[in-house]
Amino acid sequence: MTSPDTSTVPRPGPGRPGVLRWWRRHTLLVDALWACGLLALGVLPLAAGGFPGSPLLVQLFFSVALAVPLAWRRRAPEVVAGVVAALQYLQLAVGAHQALPMNAFATVSVLFTVTAYGRDRVWQAYLGIAVAGAVLLGLLSELSLVVLGSTTMIGATLAGYLRRIVRVRDEAAVERARRLEVERDSAATVAAEQERRRIARDLHDVIAHSLTVIVAQADGGRYAARADPQAAQRSLETVAATARVALADLRAALGALRAPGHAETAPLPGAADVPSLVASVRDSGHPVVLTVTGEATAVPAAAGLTAYRVVQESLTNVLKHAGGGVSTTVEVHHGPTLVRVAVADDGIGTASRAPGTSGGSGLTGMRERVEAVGGRFHAGPRDGGGWLVVADVPLQPAVAP
The missing domain is CATH 3.30.565.10 (Histidine kinase-like ATPase, C-terminal domain)
Structure with a gap:
């Protein structure tokens, strides 16, 4: 399960710091560097000859094997947790009962990650598997490791759960912002469509009526020009008056298409x-x-x-x-x-x-x-x-x- 890509999703509130944005966008690179750093710390005690009870090469193998999957811990948290758990049980099966530094580093890392980014039932199951492994290791070596290991694992799980709460809250905020944006765009589209229809109705009413009256007056004036010049003159006056009213109404209707400061103020x-x-x-x-x-x-x-x-x-x-x-x-x-x-x-x-x-x-x-x-x-x-x-x-x- 991958973490959400925040680079393409608008987030509410103030912008996140540049380093944090880069951290979230390059999860594979960051986790690979994290794994390399833990591996360096894990193999440092082995430089002095390792821990007694198993060959140094076996301890080195399991240290490297536990570090490599951590590079994908946020890309596939549940799979990485399963691989780390299997490697640790395999370590016990081959007789390497030492509590290597990489055992603690890997366990804490995957428990935190699978709790923060995995599914609900999965992280609970992995916590149980990890605690069972700590108990088994304590029975095979030292009982004090049971208390220390269990406490560390529970602490890592609690930290991951807090991160999970923050992540879910952020994702909910992003989803709310996305829905609000969609609703805003939809409302703007509906408003624009209604305004377009209103303007179309105004233009139709003004132009159709005025031109119809003008045509009727022009036809009547043409027939009356010879027999009754006064009637023809009245027709021309009506044509002029109708045209002036139509122009005023047309300016008022088109005013809505301009900037608010340029809209006509003549009463409708x-x-x-x-x-x-x-x-x-x-x-x-x-x-x-x-x-x-x-x-x-x-x-x-x-x-x-x-x-x-x-x-x-x-x-x-x-x-x-x-x-x-x-x-x-x-x-x-x-x-x-x-x-x-x-x-x-x-x-x-x-x-x-x-x-x-x-x-x-x-x-x-x-x-x-x-x-x-x-x-x-x-x-x-x-x-x-x-x-x-x-x-x-x-x-x-x-x-x-």
């Missing part, structure tokens, strides 16, 4: 602007009857803009799809908790306005707008012909349960 239209919107359509030669009921108390900006855009898009669809000689009614009712807008016409073009029958996004945009503020939206054919759009826009946004 609201429910109070519906009469002027209806008047602009009426001036283009299409009869529209507006009825406003209820007490128009302070309507929040989001609700007012939604109601305005629904009426705007509905009238645009009437101009585009309903045909000539169409009668249109717009009703705006101000209730205590909502604003209801209803736009009805008696024209044709039902199929072209039906959901899913064209490539337009007007109905979809209206529905998204109304549902975004917690309202209800309906659009469909009227009984007896024509088209009906109804939207209930709450004055207060719905609170999610």
Whole structure:
């Protein structure tokens, strides 16, 4: 089992010291140097002839054999612990009962490592194997080695367990940071998508409605130019006024794409602007009857803009799809908790306005707008012909349960 690579994972809190980062990133090199240092200390007493009871070459062999696996103690802690345990029992089996320095060094190293980086059941099993080995060695040589060896092993295990607690805490902190980063990126993606849709709806509403009115006025002015120059002049004035309003709305919509300091500060239209919107359509030669009921108390900006855009898009669809000689009614009712807008016409073009029958996004945009503020939206054919759009826009946004 390998230790986590902290070089590629963001860690919370202040940055770790450079030496510690290097230590954690080069575990094989560090552990190899550790093994070489322990081996040097372990064979130093053997330079004077070794310990009595077994040949010097046997003691040297087991010292080297116990040191070599330590180079992989953090790469494969459980395997290294098993190899060290097997070598020590083999040492007892061949009659080398001396407590070599490398026996203590290797045992302490692997117990610390397997406790800190191994699985729960594994390090407990190796602690039992190590204590059993110390008892066996004490029975074969000196009983004092049982107490000394067991105490040392338990101390190494406790130190490894403390390291394990720190490691698990660090890994949990890294995982929390990773999840928070994922959640932050996901929230940013959702917010960007919502903003993109909002801007797309604004641009569609502004451009589609304004261009439809401009085209209607231009066509009417062209036919009226010879017979009624005054009507042609009024059409041109309506075209200019509509174009100016469209440019202002377009600047406001595009302001969200710029830096906050460059965003336009012109107020967005609201429910109070519906009469002027209806008047602009009426001036283009299409009869529209507006009825406003209820007490128009302070309507929040989001609700007012939604109601305005629904009426705007509905009238645009009437101009585009309903045909000539169409009668249109717009009703705006101000209730205590909502604003209801209803736009009805008696024209044709039902199929072209039906959901899913064209490539337009007007109905979809209206529905998204109304549902975004917690309202209800309906659009469909009227009984007896024509088209009906109804939207209930709450004055207060719905609170999610």
